[in-house]
Amino acid sequence: MKKEDLFGAFTKAFGAGGDPRAYFSPGRVNLIGEHVDYNGGPVFPCALTLGTWVVARKRADRVLRMASGNFPLVKEIPLDNLKYLPADDWTNYPKGVLSVMAGKGHRVGGMDLYFHGDLPNGAGLSSSASIELATAVAADDLFGLAVDRVSLVRYSQEAENKFVGVNCGIMDQFAIGMGKKDHAVFLDCATLQYEHVPLALGTAKVVIANTNKRRELADSKYNERRGECEEAAKLMKVKHLVELSPAAFAKRKSQLGSEILLKRARHVVSEIDRTKRAVAVLKAGDLKAFGKLMNESHESLRDDYEVTGKELDSLAAAAWAVGGVLGSRMTGAGFGGCTVSLVEEAAVEAFTREVGERYTAETGLKADFYVAGIGNGTGRRA
Numbered sequence: 001m002k003k004e005d006l007f008g009a010f011t012k013a014f015g016a017g018g019d020p021r022a023y024f025s026p027g028r029v030n031l032i033g034e035h036v037d038y039n040g041g042p043v044f045p046c047a048l049t050l051g052t053w054v055v056a057r058k059r060a061d062r063v064l065r066m067a068s069g070n071f072p073l074v075k076e077i078p079l080d081n082l083k084y085l086p087a088d089d090w091t092n093y094p095k096g097v098l099s100v101m102a103g104k105g106h107r108v109g110g111m112d113l114y115f116h117g118d119l120p121n122g123a124g125l126s127s128s129a130s131i132e133l134a135t136a137v138a139a140d141d142l143f144g145l146a147v148d149r150v151s152l153v154r155y156s157q158e159a160e161n162k163f164v165g166v167n168c169g170i171m172d173q174f175a176i177g178m179g180k181k182d183h184a185v186f187l188d189c190a191t192l193q194y195e196h197v198p199l200a201l202g203t204a205k206v207v208i209a210n211t212n213k214r215r216e217l218a219d220s221k222y223n224e225r226r227g228e229c230e231e232a233a234k235l236m237k238v239k240h241l242v243e244l245s246p247a248a249f250a251k252r253k254s255q256l257g258s259e260i261l262l263k264r265a266r267h268v269v270s271e272i273d274r275t276k277r278a279v280a281v282l283k284a285g286d287l288k289a290f291g292k293l294m295n296e297s298h299e300s301l302r303d304d305y306e307v308t309g310k311e312l313d314s315l316a317a318a319a320w321a322v323g324g325v326l327g328s329r330m331t332g333a334g335f336g337g338c339t340v341s342l343v344e345e346a347a348v349e350a351f352t353r354e355v356g357e358r359y360t361a362e363t364g365l366k367a368d369f370y371v372a373g374i375g376n377g378t379g380r381r382a
């Protein structure tokens with residue numbers, strides 16, 4: 001949707017007047033470093049040019065009105081009684097963020113918020129974190145709070161953890177709040193130290209393929225994996241699995257006692273190592289080596305972490321068989337969602353055709369493909 005149309009849709013929903021402002025908040029794709037953020041490891045995501053727009057206007061009272069161009073639900077609720085309700089659907093994300101901000105003592109007043117997004121829903125490109133940061137940045141700007149960006153990122157994660165009840169790590173909110181055009185964010189999730197690394201991909205493109213499989217039970221399985229990591233860390237007497245180098249892990253893995261915990265921890269330890277190596281080879285301009293590490297990441301998520309499933313495995317395997325593909329892996333939480341691939345520009349068309357056909361033949365589903373634009377983090381755009 002164009003910016004002028006967004007303001008038009010806002011006025012239609014909430015009436016004219018005041019000083020409505022537009023903000024854009026991206027989605028994210030993670031290039032490597034999967035299921036390591038909550039283990040204190042490094043991740044390497046980037047912000048997309050696909051995302052969520054919000055047009056926001058201050059109100060004189062303490063009422064919150066929310067509408068969206070994507071969903072029929074319209075909500076008008078008192079700002080001082082924000083509760084999670086399953087029936088409130090996507091509006092729980094803005095409610096969660098505003099409730100966390102109020103809890104931290106920030107003086108946010110009533111607002112009219114009109115959202116419009118172009119991220120595929122439930123595809124694992126973080127549409128929820130995109131809405132959270134859109135809300136946090138709009139509220140911060142409209143009420144002149146001047147909260148630093150990393151705190152807004154943390155508030156958004158807290159909204160997801162405590163208000164919505166998904167025990168996610170910091171990666172999605174950080175990538176979305178702190179992303180930079182044509183760069184990936186190399187983030188140490190233990191210290192929040194980060195570096196913007198140029199995505200110098202030469203003639204290669206980042207291609208996202210959506211399985212279009214509904215992510216069933218994804219939240220409960222996600223929380224289960226997180227629990228397994230915590231148990232493994234406890235048995236190996238470390239606070240987080242990041243403290244174990246591959247060599248230290250190999251020496252101490254007998255402490256784990258169960259095959260499942262061994263596999264989960266082995267994924268985390270090896271993925272942390274792969275992510276560090278991947279960033280180093282990318283900086284050295286070795287895209288082939290980067291792609292190979294992406295493939296190994298997928299195999300580890302498939303065999304040891306067990307979060308891929310038939311659809312993601314089919315997309316990845318099909319991609320590995322196409323010429324001009326440097327690497328391909330699942331991205332995000334898994335259990336459905338998307339793969340991310342590095343594909344030579346000249347091969348992108350053959351990639352979408354061949355991978356699409358093979359995927360449909362194997363699963364009966366139709367995949368969608370996007371050549372990802374890598375954009376800036378959340379901010380005011382009008």
Ligand code: GLA
Nearest residue numbers: 034035168169170171332333
């Ligand atoms: C989801 C979570 C993130 C991260 C990824 C897996 O996207 O929100 O915090 O754990 O899964 O890497």
